[in-house]
Amino acid sequence: MRQVDVAIVGAGSAGYTALGLIKQHTDSFVLINEGWYGTTCAKVGCMPSKVLIQIADDFDRLKKLPVEGIEGVDQARVNGEAVMKRVQTMRDGFVEKTITPWQKLPADKNLNGRAAFIDTNTLEITYADGRTEQVQAKQIILAPGSRPVLPPLWQDIEGVVTSDTFFEQASLPKKVAVIGLGVIGLELGQAIARLGVEVVGIEMADTLAGISDPEVRSKALELIGHDFPLYLGQAAQLESTENGVKVNFGEQSIEVDQVLAALGRRPNLDTLKLANAGIVLNERGMPDIDLSTMRIKSSNIYVAGDATGQKAILHEAADEGRIAAYNVIQALQQGEPKHYQARTELGMAFTHPNIGFFGKRFVELDPNHIAIGSYNFNMLGRPRVMQEFEGLIRLYADKTSKCLVGGEMIAPRGEHLLHQLAWVHQLKVEVAEILRLPFYHPNIEEGLRVALRDLAKQLYNEPVEEVVKA
């Protein structure tokens, strides 16, 4: 049996980041990956979705041009085949870049098969041709990612796609029900609607993209509702028909060519036979992972990325891969695991306008200790010039420390505002100090300043001096 210091399961973003650090420390490692290489992000996630969104936004922008004196845009047409070709070509480029480091690994370190535990230190690898091999490792990093949730009854219905299959299509569909209006459903639903696909959105919860602030929710329903009809509080059921799929929700039903099931993602740990390694699962069917060390409690096994079932986003997957690798290196040197603190939480949907949050969400606040500042962009110069002056920022600050604790928004160029807010949140800068930072004119950031000023009025007894004392 092969013996190594470290085995990494999963060649995704978390596994890749871990591998980069492990390689610097030891040559005694294997990487085990089932199926294709190229990462979820590059192949079926962040990147193809952003290509599609870019095309949709560019096309939608044309609607704003006649008022600026640009004529002839009504001649523009969407060629669905060319759109999907562009998405696939760009995607293949991103995948190629991601695969290169794996291709450079020697064959005996790069095992293309499915891993599962035999015991605490032993993994069995099953290859596509049915062969098996066992590897014994002192330390193990599990980074097997997640997969789309698809109810068993939906799996055999023709016309049901998930984000794993959506980008493979030769052309755009004609009529689609997007079921699940989380980040994936909302991003893809809005993009295809803007490209002329008839879209209906159905969501079981009473909100979109996890928004918890009631005012941001209302604004999002209004603005996203311009692109396609949204039905909230409805769990959909499907039936196969001769021409497509019948979607039943509440009292209604519609027939569509395609259903995009965007019901969330499930961690892939359940395929790894963790019980053979003596790992006990909690009531959520997950092992107890210490998120400050990424170690499964009292074991030689670490988990990183979507597999943790926590924050299924790329920079978090990479950080978790880093933390797992640092601690594996510590363990190989007989050291105790080091504890690391997560960055300020940040989440965004690349819808138009962008939807997102940083720090704490509204639902997590204690209203007795919080002041809320807001702004809706209506009167600001630059958004008006851009014809993108609708949105709502809501910022939450602690009345005692006078620092931001979080915020939610639907805002033009919100992706940038959210970054700036997450940075000052992580650096624990007081609201008055943020107002003393430079704000260029004319800019979207001036909208942030209006919301901060609104907050400052509630936090301080006197007007804030918005200049830095010499």
Ligand SMILES: Cc1cc2nc3c(=O)[nH]c(=O)nc-3n(C[C@H](O)[C@H](O)[C@H](O)COP(=O)(O)OP(=O)(O)OC[C@H]3O[C@@H](n4cnc5c(N)ncnc54)[C@H](O)[C@@H]3O)c2cc1C
């Ligand atoms: C449509 C979509 C859009 C997204 N957009 C964004 C975005 O804009 N921004 C953002 O931050 N995040 C986005 N994400 C999320 C992001 O893609 C993921 O958080 C990230 O890719 C997770 O990386 P990972 O390393 O955990 O898993 P993955 O990249 O999925 O890697 C896991 C690997 O492990 C392999 N594996 C699984 N089980 C086994 C096993 N038993 N044995 C061996 N190998 C195994 C898998 O085959 C896979 O290769 C998006 C996701 C989707 C689906």
Ligand SMILES: NC(=O)c1ccc[n+]([C@@H]2O[C@H](COP(=O)([O-])OP(=O)(O)OC[C@H]3O[C@@H](n4cnc5c(N)ncnc54)[C@H](O)[C@@H]3O)[C@@H](O)[C@H]2O)c1
């Ligand atoms: N921009 C980004 O960063 C980005 C983009 C896409 C995906 N992602 C990541 O991928 C993860 C998965 O995305 P997702 O959108 O699939 O998951 P999600 O958990 O965000 O949303 C799934 C939605 O489906 C709903 N739902 C579940 N079952 C349903 C049913 N039967 N009928 C109607 N609605 C139902 C849920 O209530 C939920 O709102 C996200 O958590 C996110 O971290 C990130």
